Amino acid sequence: MARILIAEDDKSINTLVRKNLELVGHTCVAAYDGEAVFDEIAQNTFDLILLDIMMPKMDGFQVIQEMREEIPVIFLTARGSVEDRVKGLKLGADDYIVKPFDMLELQARIETVLRRFNKMDKQFCLGEVKVDLAGRQVFRNEMLLDFSPKEFMLIEALIKNRNIALSRDKLLEIAWGYEFGGDTRTVDVHIHTIRKKLGWENVIKTVYKLGYRLEAGK
Amino acid sequence: MRLRTFISTYLLFICILFASVSFVSVHMTNSQINMLKETSAGRFQTITSSLARDVAVLWGRHVEPAYFYDAVDSLVRGYARYYGRHNIYISLTNTELSWLAHRPELPEISTAHREQNRFINIMGPLPAPFGHFVLEYNHDITGNVADMQNIQRVLLLAAIVFSIVAAIALHFILASIFRPLSIVATASKKIADGRFGERIPIKGKNELANVAIHFNKMVAHLEEEALSKQQFADNFAHEIRTPLTSIYGYAQYMQKARLSEEEIIESAGYILAEAGHMSNVANSLLELATLRNYAPAKSAIIISKLFADINQTLESPLRENGAELICHSGDDILIYGQQDLIRSLLLNLCTNGIKACAQGKGKIHLEAVAHSNFVTISVTDNGCGIPAESLAKIYEPFYRVDKSRSRELDAAGKSGAGLGLTLCKQIAEAHNAEISVQSSPGLGTIVKIKFTTS
Numbered sequence: 001m002a003r004i005l006i007a008e009d010d011k012s013i014n015t016l017v018r019k020n021l022e023l024v025g026h027t028c029v030a031a032y033d034g035e036a037v038f039d040e041i042a043q044n045t046f047d048l049i050l051l052d053i054m055m056p057k058m059d060g061f062q063v064i065q066e067m068r069e070e071i072p073v074i075f076l077t078a079r080g081s082v083e084d085r086v087k088g089l090k091l092g093a094d095d096y097i098v099k100p101f102d103m104l105e106l107q108a109r110i111e112t113v114l115r116r117f118n119k120m121d122k123q124f125c126l127g128e129v130k131v132d133l134a135g136r137q138v139f140r141n142e143m144l145l146d147f148s149p150k151e152f153m154l155i156e157a158l159i160k161n162r163n164i165a166l167s168r169d170k171l172l173e174i175a176w177g178y179e180f181g182g183d184t185r186t187v188d189v190h191i192h193t194i195r196k197k198l199g200w201e202n203v204i205k206t207v208y209k210l211g212y213r214l215e216a217g218k
Numbered sequence: 219m220r221l222r223t224f225i226s227t228y229l230l231f232i233c234i235l236f237a238s239v240s241f242v243s244v245h246m247t248n249s250q251i252n253m254l255k256e257t258s259a260g261r262f263q264t265i266t267s268s269l270a271r272d273v274a275v276l277w278g279r280h281v282e283p284a285y286f287y288d289a290v291d292s293l294v295r296g297y298a299r300y301y302g303r304h305n306i307y308i309s310l311t312n313t314e315l316s317w318l319a320h321r322p323e324l325p326e327i328s329t330a331h332r333e334q335n336r337f338i339n340i341m342g343p344l345p346a347p348f349g350h351f352v353l354e355y356n357h358d359i360t361g362n363v364a365d366m367q368n369i370q371r372v373l374l375l376a377a378i379v380f381s382i383v384a385a386i387a388l389h390f391i392l393a394s395i396f397r398p399l400s401i402v403a404t405a406s407k408k409i410a411d412g413r414f415g416e417r418i419p420i421k422g423k424n425e426l427a428n429v430a431i432h433f434n435k436m437v438a439h440l441e442e443e444a445l446s447k448q449q450f451a452d453n454f455a456h457e458i459r460t461p462l463t464s465i466y467g468y469a470q471y472m473q474k475a476r477l478s479e480e481e482i483i484e485s486a487g488y489i490l491a492e493a494g495h496m497s498n499v500a501n502s503l504l505e506l507a508t509l510r511n512y513a514p515a516k517s518a519i520i521i522s523k524l525f526a527d528i529n530q531t532l533e534s535p536l537r538e539n540g541a542e543l544i545c546h547s548g549d550d551i552l553i554y555g556q557q558d559l560i561r562s563l564l565l566n567l568c569t570n571g572i573k574a575c576a577q578g579k580g581k582i583h584l585e586a587v588a589h590s591n592f593v594t595i596s597v598t599d600n601g602c603g604i605p606a607e608s609l610a611k612i613y614e615p616f617y618r619v620d621k622s623r624s625r626e627l628d629a630a631g632k633s634g635a636g637l638g639l640t641l642c643k644q645i646a647e648a649h650n651a652e653i654s655v656q657s658s659p660g661l662g663t664i665v666k667i668k669f670t671t672s
Binding site for chain 1 (some may be wrong): 275455456459460462463464466467470473474475476481488491492539
């Protein structure tokens with residue numbers, strides 16, 4: 001997965017973002033002020049920078065203006081005014097997320113930017129199962145399995161948000177769309193089929209009162 | 219307002235104008251007629267006396283009455299012809315020969331209307347011995363009256379023209395008088411709509427310029443107020459959003475991810491710390507709100523005792539930072555104030571001092587000096603100091619000189635709310651004390667509070 005630099009001066013938020021990103025397999029490095037960002041990008045390569053605006057020594061706007069490297073940037077900030085958003089995006093940021101943010105939204109936006117820069121994994125392997133995300137095919141022991149489009153959308157969502165519990169409603173929304181009037185039971189039926197096809201009875205866990213989580217190890 | 223002023227002023231003007239015009243024309247008519255009457259009376263006198271003289275001559279010539287009367291008739295005709303040319307008609311009646319309804323003993327003067335014409339009519343006897351001759355004198359004054367009416371008409375016309383001119387002039391005068399008022403009205407409407415950039419141009423040195431100056435001052439004040447409120451709201455939102463992000467994020471993380479025991483404790487720890495920070499901010503804000511317009515319950519505070527108390531309270535943070543607190547105070551220095559407020563003020567300043575100092579190198583001097591009618595308490599540290607550009611802002615709520623440091627938890631497990639100095643200033647102001655900060659970056663900071671000893 002991607003290497004992400006988190007530039008955020010608040011230790012608890014920095015840790016929180018790092019923990020979240022590590023769940024889905026990203027590698028994270030923390031920077032606590034503007035100058036540290038330059039130190040880090042001089043030493044390592046990154047696929048993405050999450051940049052806070054109000055930081056000591058050098059604010060996020062200055063950082064993005066002075067950065068010469070072509071690294072995608074997402075602003076992650078408490079400053080939610082339209083002026084700041086416009087300024088951030090005009091300075092070349094790829095997205096702008098306002099605190100407090102939703103965990104799934106953060107993941108989705110990061111994924112979108114990474115996909116735009118072609119830095120998302122093309123496939124996911126776990127045990128004897130291989131999922132080709134680009135080709136939308138599922139293999140078990142190198143054997144192509146028959147997956148319906150809905151089933152593939154569900155497995156894709158679970159893989160992209162692995163180690164994070166997704167509610168039945170969220171899964172319903174992802175695979176069937178907002179307008180679908182169906183019961184969340186539909187999700188249960190499909191998850192049951194997927195488990196059976198992949199032998200993933202212990203991989204896709206049922207989370208009490210919430211939904212399902214694909215546990216893949218960090 | 220402007221319309222009302224216009225209407226009332228104009229009505230008043232019109233009334234006065236037309237009243238004076240009609241008074242003048244009535245007076246003129248009367249005096250003209252009186253003058254004409256007087257002239258006529260004089261002329262009547264002349265005619266009667268000259269007629270009497272002529273009649274006396276005829277009487278001496280013609281003792282025969284028939285001839286005499288004929289001669290008088292032709293004489294009167296001659297007179298009538300002569301005066302007829304001047305619009306004066308005279309006739310003579312002999313009361314011995316013809317009956318006369320009214321026979322005055324003295325000349326009687328009156329005015330009369332006959333058809334379209336107006337006359338001055340005088341009837342009177344000739345002087346004795348010809349008293350039985352009564353002369354009737356009619357002066358046609360129609361022409362004079364017509365002249366007068368013409369003059370009246372001209373006067374009226376002039377009055378109407380003048381009142382129109384006056385209306386136009388009044389309109390412009392009022393417009394120029396009311397212009398500043400309408401400027402104020404427009405400006406205040408804009409300000410009411412929240413556009414505080416509006417100002418009134420100041421011209422001259424009259425009352426209106428004064429109004430404009432005060433108005434502009436008021437607007438500037440309002441603008442400042444609105445700006446500082448906005449600033450406060452922005453800062454407050456940011457201050458709340460940061461811990462909220464943590465709380466929300468960690469709660470969601472705990473709900474959705476599979477966590478180990480340590481991770482649960484760590485995440486819950488963050489939630490608790492941030493919730494504690496928010497409650498800190500709430501308490502400080504509450505304290506600030508209470509202190510506004512607060513009259514402290516003052517009592518005498520013995521400074522040396524207060525300093526000892528502070529030294530004791532700060533013992534553990536001092537030890538942790540390896541800092542030293544040095545107190546200087548005379549035994550008998552007293553200030554008047556609310557003990558807990560003054561204590562929290564000094565604790566706040568000392569804690570700031572400790573935080574500003576490098577680990578193990580801190581020296582904080584807490585000193586009280588008595589002057590003739592005031593006491594100065596100063597807190598001096600040898601810490602990192604405050605940059606000059608930040609000095610003006612340190613009292614602003616939520617302002618932090620070093621943004622990264624002060625949200626870290628302090629020894630007591632409390633993180634700075636960013637309200638410490640704002641509180642200090644409020645406490646000082648509640649005690650009528652002056653607080654001032656001097657700082658040189660890299661060398662240290664001196665905070666002085668000047669208490670009046672009353």
